[in-house]
Amino acid sequence: MNTMTYKGYTARIEFDDRDNILVGRLLGIQDIVSFHADNVADLRTAFEEAVDDYLETCAKLGKKPEKPASGRLMLRVPPEVHSAALVAAQAAGTSLNQWAAKVLAQAAHAG
Known part of the structure; x- marks a missing residue:
């Protein structure tokens, strides 16, 4: 792109x-x-x-300009995906939030 x-x-x-x-x-x-x-x-x-x-x-x-991203992200995923991500984060020794941020960053830069 x-x-x-x-x-x-x-x-x-x-x-x-x-x-x-x-x-x-x-x-x-x-x-x-x-x-x-x-x-x-x-x-x-x-x-x-x-x-x-x-x-x-x-x-x-007098309008607040939109920002491309606030740093807050709400996701709805199937329970089995949530569970697998939680296990992967724990196995990596990180919080789910830290793990997801790393995975999303890798995916965003790979595309």
Whole structure:
């Protein structure tokens, strides 16, 4: 996946074959923030301007800007998965939270 990061926000970058432009969209938030440009240098500038504009607009509206992640994650998994993860964490000598954080980080960076 092609991404850019700025001020804690990450955008996915795609090529629009129809319009022959690069298009980006912020990931991990519900608000829709997108941008585009003809080349990578201009795309970087457009991305940073889009993030800055998003933050400024939120401030003007008195709205707290969404953050891509708070560090809190609630998961619902089948009981057998929960049990197996708990056993794996105990076998590794860590808490389930520490074990899950490590496994999620490894999976996220492998993809």
